[in-house]
Amino acid sequence: MAGLSSAKDLKREADIIRKKEDETFKQLTETKSGGAYAIPSASASVSASASGPGENAVTQYRKSGRQQKKKGAEPTQEEIKQTEKLDARYDEWGKGMKQKEEKAIRLEDHVYEMTKPLARSKDDQDLDTMLKDQERADDPMLTFIKKKKLKGLEKKALPKYKGPPPPPNRFGIMAGYRWDGVDRSNGFERSIYAKTSDKKAVELMAYKWSVEDM
Template identity: 40%
Template sequence: IKSTESPTEQQQQTERKTLAGKRAGLSNAKEIKKELAELKKRNEKTMSKLNDDISGKNAKTVFRDRKTGKIREIEKELKEKQEKDEQEAIKQAEKQAVYDRWSKGVVQREEQLEKIENELHEMSKPLARYKDDDDLDELLRNQDRQDDP
């Protein structure tokens, strides 16, 4: 400010800028565009000079609980949920196996296994049978026939 200017001119020069750094008073569209471009350049320049730690650029996102505001550990929560889901799946599979066994008939399944076991035993014997074969004799005696009293 020059000392030759009157006090009213000094006030006018100081009043020409707002606190935000914009020009005060009437302006046309060209002046406003130019002023906004200058402000944008100035802001970008100051932001580029800031350290990343101060500005928060590339900082890790902090997730908070909605009700309490405490910091949530998302990775830990996901891991716990995955473990819980796996345990639930194991329980469900065990339950399903029991129901599958019950739905097919426990006694019928046991009879089927016994029949397979007997057939495997018979297959291991020689093909030719003789009169003194005790296994064959016992098998024939235990068979139920229609005409038997």
């Protein structure tokens, strides 16, 4: 039938879009890095020193292969066109990447939907979730729905323990929110803290004794 596309066609189109984006990003990265880290070649340096500091001296860049005149020289018409072309490409890349990404996501969603049976039933979980998540500006319950979603996100986080402070441990792990306050451990952590505090007390006493006569 006219107007219908197969899942293979949609997947192929999504792959082409993603490949074009990768190539564009790679070209822009190479252009930027080539201009920033270009190194004058030895032949260009020799020719420039032989000809003297003239305004038409040209520097050959080893990485990018591009030539650049000295600052005193006026840019040629070709250089101006090349700069405008690069600026237009940067502008298109900056503004159009988001739209292309959204288009690729939509195509992948279409491919996923095409793998399902043509007839939709009431038990279709994806369709039910999509219809529930849609927000309509003229919906009188829109504010209530947004508040309900925020409350649902807050409920997903587990509550914290709010009782008396639990005994400390080496790892700083807090007690669970259902802890009843009864210490059922074998006292190992408590003995470690007692030994540590005793050691610090002995060290402090030894230090005070050593500086007492000073």
